[in-house]
Amino acid sequence: xxxxxxxxxxxxxxxxxxxxxxxxxxxxxxxxxxxxxxxxxxxxxxxxxxxxxxxxxxxxxxxxxxxxxxxxxxxxxxxxxxxxxxxxxxxxxxxxxxxxxxxxxxxxxxxxxxxxxxxxxxxxxxxxxxxxxxxxxxxxxxxxxxxxxxxxxxxxxxxxxxxxxxxxxxxxxxxxxxxxxxxxxxxxxxxxxxxxxxxxxxxxxxxxxxxxxxxxxxxxxxxxxxxxxxxxxxxxxxxxxxxxxxxxxxxxxxxxxxxxxxxxxxxxxxxxxxxxxxxxxxxxxxxxxxxxxxxxxxxxxxxxxxxxxxxxxxxxxxxxxxxxxxxxxxxxxxxxxxxxxxxxxxxxxxxxxxxxxxxxxxxxxxxxxxxxxxxxxxxxxxxxxxxxxxxxxxxxxxxxxxxxxxxxxxxxxxxxxxxxxxxxxxxxxxxxxxxxxxxxxxxxxxxxxxxxxxxxxxxxxxxxxxxxxxxxxxxxxxxxxxxxxxxxxxxxxxxxxxxxxxxxxxxxxxxxxxxxxxxxxxxxxxxxxxxxxxxxxxxxxxxxxxxxxxxxxxxxxxxxxxxxxxxxxxxxxxxxxxxxxxxxxxxxxxxxxxxxxxxxxxxxxxxxxxxxxxxxxxxxxxxxxxxxxxxxxxxxxxxxxxxxxxxxxxxxxxxxxxxxxxxxxxxxxxxxxxxxxxxxxxxxxxxxxxxxxxxxxxxxxxxxxxxxxxxxx
Numbered sequence: 147x148x149x150x151x152x153x154x155x156x157x158x159x160x161x162x163x164x165x166x167x168x169x170x171x172x173x174x175x176x177x178x179x180x181x182x183x184x185x186x187x188x189x190x191x192x193x194x195x196x197x198x199x200x201x202x203x204x205x206x207x208x209x210x211x212x213x214x215x216x217x218x219x220x221x222x223x224x225x226x227x228x229x230x231x232x233x234x235x236x237x238x239x240x241x242x243x244x245x246x247x248x249x250x251x252x253x254x255x256x257x258x259x260x261x262x263x264x265x266x267x268x269x270x271x272x273x274x275x276x277x278x279x280x281x282x283x284x285x286x287x288x289x290x291x292x293x294x295x296x297x298x299x300x301x302x303x304x305x306x307x308x309x310x311x312x313x314x315x316x317x318x319x320x321x322x323x324x325x326x327x328x329x330x331x332x333x334x335x336x337x338x339x340x341x342x343x344x345x346x347x348x349x350x351x352x353x354x355x356x357x358x359x360x361x362x363x364x365x366x367x368x369x370x371x372x373x374x375x376x377x378x379x380x381x382x383x384x385x386x387x388x389x390x391x392x393x394x395x396x397x398x399x400x401x402x403x404x405x406x407x408x409x410x411x412x413x414x415x416x417x418x419x420x421x422x423x424x425x426x427x428x429x430x431x432x433x434x435x436x437x438x439x440x441x442x443x444x445x446x447x448x449x450x451x452x453x454x455x456x457x458x459x460x461x462x463x464x465x466x467x468x469x470x471x472x473x474x475x476x477x478x479x480x481x482x483x484x485x486x487x488x489x490x491x492x493x494x495x496x497x498x499x500x501x502x503x504x505x506x507x508x509x510x511x512x513x514x515x516x517x518x519x520x521x522x523x524x525x526x527x528x529x530x531x532x533x534x535x536x537x538x539x540x541x542x543x544x545x546x547x548x549x550x551x552x553x554x555x556x557x558x559x560x561x562x563x564x565x566x567x568x569x570x571x572x573x574x575x576x577x578x579x580x581x582x583x584x585x586x587x588x589x590x591x592x593x594x595x596x597x598x599x600x601x602x603x604x605x606x607x608x609x610x611x612x613x614x615x616x617x618x619x620x621x622x623x624x625x626x627x628x629x630x631x632x633x634x635x636x637x638x639x640x641x642x643x644x645x646x647x648x649x650x651x652x653x654x655x656x657x658x659x660x661x662x663x664x665x666x667x668x669x670x671x672x673x674x675x676x677x678x679x680x681x682x683x684x685x686x687x688x689x690x691x692x693x694x695x696x697x698x699x700x701x702x703x704x705x706x707x708x709x710x711x712x713x714x715x716x717x718x719x720x721x722x723x724x725x726x727x728x729x730x731x732x733x734x735x736x737x738x739x740x741x742x743x744x745x746x747x748x749x750x751x752x753x754x755x756x757x758x759x760x761x762x763x764x765x766x767x768x769x770x771x772x773x774x775x776x777x778x779x780x781x782x783x784x785x786x787x788x789x790x791x792x793x794x795x796x797x798x799x800x801x802x803x804x805x806x807x808x809x810x811x812x813x814x815x816x817x818x819x820x821x822x823x824x825x826x827x828x829x830x831x832x833x834x835x836x837x838x839x840x841x842x843x844x845x846x847x848x849x850x851x852x853x854x855x856x857x858x859x
Contacts, residue, residue: 197535211797238480251281260486273300275418276519285372285399286518289315289426290487291327291340292409292511293494293504296425297486298415304425304433305384308449309338311441312433315412321394322348324424325412328441330671332551335567337449337498341551343405344441345392350379353501356390358407358552359545375523389539404514406539407552408507413518452567460496466505467491472511474525478512481520492765502553502561503540506533512611547625550597565597573598580626585676585703589632590649592674594618596625604670605776608656612637618653629653640747640821647821678703694721699818706742706793708817713737718796732801733783738817739794748819748829751775751790752797755815759804763814767804772797772815775829790828 182191235257236241242248242259249256254277255267271283278284290315296304306312309330316324323346330341347356355363362369362380362385372387375393376642382393389406392692399416412426423429425436437447469475470484470491478484491508498504509527528535541552546563553564569728572597573579580594591681599606606627610617616636618627631638631651641648653672678700694711712722713735728734740750755772758765770778777784803811820827 147676169360188453197271215451235259235263237267239372244317252279253358254281254283259595268796273417274420275763282419282660285414285418285420286519287414288515290409290414290511290515291411291426291489292507293490293498294329295490295493297490298426298428299422300428301483301486303493304435305487306338308447309443310446311344311438313424313436313438314343314410315414315422317399317401317414317420317422319399319400319416323394323396324348325426326438326441327410327425330386330551330695331567332553333501333564333567334452334455334498335571335647336452339408339551340405340410340767342402343410345394345403347379352379352380354378354383355394356392356403356405358541360385360390360539360542361545362390365618369429374606376647386743387539387542388537389542406501407542408540409511411511411514446608455497455499457499460492463495463500464492467495467508470509474530475509475516476510477517478520478522482512482516484512503534506531509533510537519550519854522846529597542858547623550625562600563597565595567602569595570598570601583676584680585649589630590638590651590674591631592653592672594627594629594667596620596627596759599627602730603671605713607669610655610656611651611653612639632746641802644663647678650674651676674778694839702742704748704819706740709737709739710815711737711739711743716798728801730801730803735796735798736815737796742817743793745793745822747822748793749790749822750793750795751818751820751827751829752786752795754820755813758812758814759807759809765812767807769802769804771799791825
């Protein structure tokens, strides 16, 4: 046991490290391969201790062995490799002699060991460079964009304050090439995340967009990628379970961009001395100077300040983030400073909830930098911290719309598309699920945001209108769910009063009996309505010198064409031309026909027709043909057909002229649009008195417009 203590003391003195679980062999040999000692350039992996008295300890070395002398020792066989003075400095496993300055090409540094045994090293390599082990430096650096922060090539941490586009890097060594980052909010309005990367090649006029879910766009065309590299405009692209990777080489520099949907890492290698602009670069430009308007949405620079999340414990978050300073990450700490990653982690997670695998993404980002720059594989960190067993992109193959992002469900399961906070805020403040009802002449439609429905646990596929066959349809790009309804299907209800037409339908959950024994869907009942003003009365006068006249009519929300045409036969096949001679007492037929109206919604009623001897409808001489939708009881020649039964009707009468006068005769007709409610639009005329009974007169326009046309004898 004495010899063990002596060995440990000697080993501590020489190497500053105590070996553990070491045992002597029968020959007194100790194997220190697991912790070899380099002393003045000589490497030792064995130690030998002679079995003699404590005051006469002899330790010697054979090949690759080290004899350690704490005081003045003698050797039993040979003094080969004997160290009698163990004073000096130890740096990165190498011992340097006291009070010396040497240049060590293995670490590209000048090392000074002072008289106190303290070593300092001045590297020949810049902050973006790494030593190749032969005295030369090479550019080998990495930028990480994670959370709302950018850790640049030299370890500085930048915070992105808004939802705009920024230049991440523009290397002067690759002219015309730059990497842009577009940021967006997620669950909070005041914390932004990288939404997509844009690789811009100015000379080719090309933009390659790397997006969440693993989608890649070449300008406006989507690319299909797999694990086999595809070269597009000299950019090598491929996709695997870890995410998207793009590589480009130019001017002896190689640039690799990796994006897993949450974190982007840009790895650059090449000759030393490169200058890089952008948030990742080594220039002194500020964050605001790197903002780009072309890829920034209107209002992206508005900064919000949401209420603090009471569920977040910043002390616990800081403790979690400092895992990067603990085992097993300590194996990398001496190669890659964990400080910037701890800062990025706490900056984001002290403000934003630790959901959507965010806790692990900071650990993942650091581990990747350790692997690429430090050649260190951090072992077992995933299982120890309950992260995914293998590196994998988040939300792979889950594509969300512009107003959504991909995140985990509230109650577990596969990730889904959530509403972005700014988009959702305008609807949540009014407790709605989407846009106001869109009303048109023939139909009504409602657009609901599926992400808002899912926030409330509502599955749009189980919703329908009054008619269960009428379901919502979801747009594959916008994820908006549209319900369309019109008057002749989907169970729409039409109602009317003296001033309004009310069009109503309801979005509801399907019959609970169709769910089976149990269901997990909340009941839904969403009414939507359209309100229209009652159609105005429009008047039209026809000049019977012409066979027909066409007019475009606008009445409130209703737009339609109205045609009046004259015929000489009951079947209305022989039209009257301007050259046709019509005899007195000859029967003619007048057809009133509309185009652009839906007869399932409205009907056309010929309310009144009369003749005057002047262009004005209120001329001094007046003769009525139709009164309140019914033939004039004093004129047996007048017949009215189809009035109020569709969007067209006609009437007939025998030609006449005013007694004792010559010149023009003017025919005027007044038309009414009637909302269909059963058969109530058709005037009910008494056969005896030939008077109508309906209440159409209450819809008459007090100031109708008239157009007059005449025939001349």
